[in-house]
Amino acid sequence: MTDKLKIALAQANPKLGDIAGNIKLAREFREEAEAEGAELVVFPELFICGYPPEDLVLKPSFVRACEQAMSELAELTLDGGPAMLMTGPMMDGPFLRNTVCLLEEGKISATRYKNKLPNYGVFDEIRVFEPGPLPGPIPFKGVRMGVMICEDMWYPDVAECLAETGAELLIVPNGSPYDHEKGDARLNYAVERVKETELPIVYVNQIGGQDELVFDGGSFVLNDDCTLNVQMACWKEDLLVTDWERDGDRWKCATTSLVEPGGDLERIYNAMVLGLKDYVNKNGFPGVVLGLSGGIDSALSAAVAVDALGADRVHCVMMPSRYTSQESLDDAAECARLLGTKLDTVQIEPAVDAFDGMLSHLFEGTNADITEENIQSRIRGLTLMAISNKFGKMVLTTGNKSEMSTGYATIYGDMCGGYSVLKDLYKTKCFEVSHWRNKSSSDLFLGPNGAVMPENVIVKPPTAELREDQKDEDSLPPYEILDGILHALIEDEKSYAEIVEAGYDGALVSRVQNLLYVAEYKRRQAPPGVKITTRNFGKDRRYPITNGFRDKR
Known part of the structure; x- marks a missing residue:
């Protein structure tokens, strides 16, 4: 049993579908981590294929290529360098699952599956993956690691199961996209899991753009007293090797590295x-x-x-x-x-x-x-x-x-x-x-x-x-008024009555609502664009083109 451990957080930017390129990127991060003495490198969610793969993972040849890549990366660990917590799509019998594997000593020594599959906003993983069972800890160098994949952290039962089955620290590979209203939600959920389990947590998030989504990184580490010991930079690839020490029957991160995330x-x-x-x-x-x-x-x-x-x-x-x-x-x-x-x-x-x-x-x-x-x-x-x-x-x-x-x-x-x-x-x-x-x-x-x-x-x-x-104001209300009504209609899904009660003119609310609905056919033919808000036009908000509903009360 070890009393010290070096864990590298690989805040990496994979390219969706570029399996060979992602393997190369994993090698580069692992080499850098090895040079800094790391014993384990943690990668973001579905790193081998890129996230989110959408219906590409319904193609059997693509999944087979991802599984082959996982085996190739496992073989790489025969060199005596750091092990990897690597992620990708894998078959579990007849089921396709969102998977994390511990790669060490030339083999896949442990496999765990994502239990909570998001099906809201831009996420529709339940369309392509099967949920896995509640996971148990993964042993590594005498340390029992509780690994939760992204959404698993947002609910208490996965962390509770891991804690009850002997996990000593929690590790969360993530593909969590940015929106400007998300704020500290990730950190707040992590704090809840730490308080419930009294276990430290390592959160590793992807970086980079994928079509309309942007992943902002911002990986972090919380100790078991909820102290934020590590806050990695947003908006850029980065690798950070963290030092961990056993303190009695608890593990603590001895590294302190905090980067301000910046303003809105x-x-x-x-x-x-x-x-x-x-x-x-x-x-x-x-x-x-x-x-x-x-x-x-x-x-x-x-x-x-x-x-x-x-x-x-x-x-x-x-x-x-x-x-x-x-x-x-x-x-x-x-x-x-x-x-x-x-x-x-x-x-x-x-x-x-x-x-x-x-x-x-x-x-x-x-x-x-x-x-x-x-x-x-x-x-x-x-x-x-x-x-x-x-x-x-x-x-x-x-x-x-x-x-x-x-x-x-x-x-x-x-x-x-x-x-x-x-x-x-x-x-x-x-x-x-x-x-x-x-x-x-x-x-x-x-x-x-x-x-x-x-x-x-x-x-x-x-x-x-x-x-x-x-x-513009010949055709539209002043933007400070228009944008308030639009935000209420789109992001908040408020009713006509609620918006009027907030102080907006009723006739104007009806007019803006009508403009919003009748322009749906245009938006279907618009190019993709960067997701900023909680409800972007596209996968976030899927309204019908033919729509006779108008909220008037």
């Missing part, structure tokens, strides 16, 4: 940067191209892109029409200068004139309306897609959640593209985050220190500039 706006911005960075890089795009209009949404999107990818991989295009103001031209040019990006200009008036001519015999006798406005937006979308096709860079769309909620966006126009960093960020938050980024920087960002957009972009009244003297 900083976390939101980092989530967008990491989400875009991994979406572009993991899918092999050389960079992004976007329309830079001189407005706040495109400026913020460009800033995120430069911080994620570097200025040389971001191509900005100004596409002025007869309604584009000199102020917008100047602001776009200054924004590109501050960011150091390439800025090209493509005049869309020739295409507008062409469409006017093409459609004149059909539109004769009608007045210009939103049709002509949308044609301008679609010409810009077509222009960006042409540039993307020619040079390979992905089109980055720039719409925010307020616009996506109300349909204040043109399908096949400003909605066309491959990814959207602002898709889950309300307009009022865009203002706040832009102010924050203009005053802040980070060694995680590839963009410039200090201001990334002119202050005028943030403070001037928002406008689409698709007709003379147009302002």
